[in-house]
Amino acid sequence: METLRFCFDSLYKVIKKLFIAIITITVIILYMPLVSFFYIVRQTVAVLGRFFLGLKIVPLFDTVLASEDVYCTKALTLSVTLVVNVPVIDKQGIEQMVQENLLEKQDNDGNLQLPELKCALRSFMGYLFWKPVDNFSLADHVFLYEDTRLPMPDWSDPDALRKLASQTLRYRCWKKGSPLWEIILLNNVPVSHLPNNTSNGSLLIWISTAISSRADGRLWHIQGFNAIIYDRKYDRVKESVVPTTVSACDGKMTWAKIQAMLGAPFRLAELCLPLINCPLKLAPIFEGDGNKILAFGTTTFPLTELKAIRMKYDVDLTSVLVTVISGGIRRFLTKYEQEGPNKLSIMCPMPMPGHPDKLSNYVGGGIFPIPFREPNNIKRLRKTATVCQSFRDPSILPQLI
Template sequence: MPPSKSDIYRPLNICSGAFGWDDVYGKPVCTLSIVHYLKEGHEASQYPELTCSLHSWMSILFWKKSQSFQLSEHVTTNEESDPEKVQLYLDSLPDKPFKKGGPLWEMISLPNYSNSKYGTKSVLVWRIHHSLADGLACLSLYNEFFDGNSSEKEMKFLKPSKITWNIWTCLQLIFVTPTETIFRALQSMGSNLLSHSSEMKESFDNEGIDKPSREMVRCQNLVAMDMAKLKGISRRTRTNITSLLSAGVAGAVRKILKERGANLGRDATAIYVLPSIFGHPGNLTNNMYARSDVSSGLESLAVVRPNFPPKNFETLILSCTFYCGTRRYGPSGRTAWRVSLHVSPPSLRACATPGFGVCPQNPDDPDYPQNPGKTTLYGFSKAKPRGFPCHVRIAVPMRMPLSEGKIDQRLTQITDEFRHLFNSPVLVGGVAFNRGLGLISGTFRKYFFLLNYGTLFHSNFSTFKENRYELCGNPVERVVPIAGLLQGSCFIGIINISYNGKMGVAITADKTIFSGPDELERVIDHVISEINEIGEINMMKNEGEMSLV
């Protein structure tokens, strides 16, 4: 039967719906579990409320207000202190089913877990389904949840570079074809898959490489390399950190394949996560722009009368669309609703920025919006606000030049590969592919993926900030995303984490390919040694050039 109109928040778009058809109440594969290692014990009294659950009608997914929502069910405490038991618990979170009929998120406090390696005394976990949030959404949430000690400035680095349009650029659109996208996708299917280790071949049941074990093995090293050292190698090689990290991963994969007797004459494929232009909003409040308001001086947003802005503040006129979603409490006990704002201040260039609009609950209040869909609000700011769309991410297949034996040449080819991607129709083709996948998932009411698609999944989780995040004055020492894995599609996922002066590596793999964390630790060591070797080779080249002068 169709859902009640009063209970409906809004329908999911095609791309978000693709994730929504995941088996969220059985064994979900699209779950993010973000682990935070805090310096001290933590205590917090306020949390954002996500009060909607998934509801389907005629193969269309809607966000429906959960009638049984209780915040206490989503904010829980685990008193366990044993390191081994805690790690097993954390590793199990991506596969843990969500409560049927409830919102797809939870927050878990582990106040008694100390980690001597990172010098932390407690842990706070956010567990969020991918239909609600992606990695960039989590970064945006950090800015709203944690203390404002310049942590919000990292979002401005995510602004995509400007594209210069001219007549030649427009003419290029005529020749845009899906040929390269299809070619890359076909190359990725069955691309030089990671084989089993020699110890596991004897016990394997001969059902084939495309039969996952349904068991995961995970390993993380969040202090694998100093960011200062990584940046130094990047400067010496005259390449960006993204290409350098990808070269390190490519070298590690090459060593693994060589140890297992694979054909190094074939290149591998990394399913790499890039900024996207498709529709999946990927944030907790849906259809939002990434926050950059605090870094640009926007102190607060509120519905106030025109004659009420504080002194020394510049008045802004905000035209916004209301969404009955996340709720907080603003000045004078009014309800602060999350809104998508388009800021058009006088004498300032029009731009877009998010914030919290405060909507009076009393319809007789003069500030109560006459039209809930579109209204005029007032806010105040000390400086010119800046905003930009929160470009969600898309996974595209990238060639890993394993056939190239020279490490510096592999780095050059990977750098050229990234440069080519942003000047080709591959990203547009990826958008079409994801939309098609979303339509298919909606038709069959199941999350679909391609079998044996790529050698590995690779992503970067970077905050681009100098200071640590803080929660009620408590420093967040380390952050690690513990992600799920599309077993059968890809057998290993590698995430690089850049935070608080350290570059870390987190790996999730199928247990049929890697028997335990010790094997994954060797993979992390290979990544770091490959990056160090790149720096040493380049240093030797520079010394040789100087000796000839």
């Protein structure tokens, strides 16, 4: 038995080293030359655009989801709707908050935090550049729904809100030479179409093309914009939650980043290999249509107890939550005399490397291979914390360009 186990361990180590070698060779031979070539091309175009047009190129990670023509219906458009618990929204009040909290918000050096909100897009040599609008008017970006020339919702239809969102995204095209965002206010929405415990209210709809939904830590996510606009306690954004211009994707290639990129395959393989034999879901416990309730919630959350556990064992809160979830699943299976897998994969949202903790809306996903059959809760917690520390290591996801 020991001999067989030794053979399997040796085979696993060989496969692990072979896997790492293949990834490393692929990165060095294929990925690095391609990245270097297009990085040089992009930087060359950026310099030419700055010299001939006087414009700033759109950062690389801002254009990931952009279509070829962002001024057509094929452009990827995002929409977030907020319910306002008043029958009629004060349009002038919204305009004032947008002006003060977004358009005029400055950093410590007196520079605008969000200059792109007053910029349109200009194409040059196949790349997009931010072009300031000559005559920017806030009234062209904050207006009432009836001024959109879209059909008014039929509130007798229980599916009215879904149709409203669909037609808003489908038919609202951006005007060339204008910024790619707008706020639409819809007043007097019947209570039957609003969440529970609300009276007749209104809707605030923020629409934005994906090009202006930044991914480099400098701008808020689209929901962050709405929180600032809608909630008056954010009239003056605290400095502690203002994104800085120091970005993980700062457009520079350094020797440290090259080293991190070359070492990333080794670190990724170290994390991914344990997932090979780790199932992503459990087999069904009950026969039937699967509509049985498998968990229940409580009105109170033991946050104090969880924090005490975190402090006692010197681990992060994410690891505690993942361990609690795995323990609950384990007890549930034991209750119904089901034998769980050796390892269970649990995916948990985590802050992205390189972003301040205050920007909690920037998240990635970490897959935790939990030693499911380990009866000792503390051992499961420590193993989970070890994986979590690896995920939070910036060298795992190299900060490239």
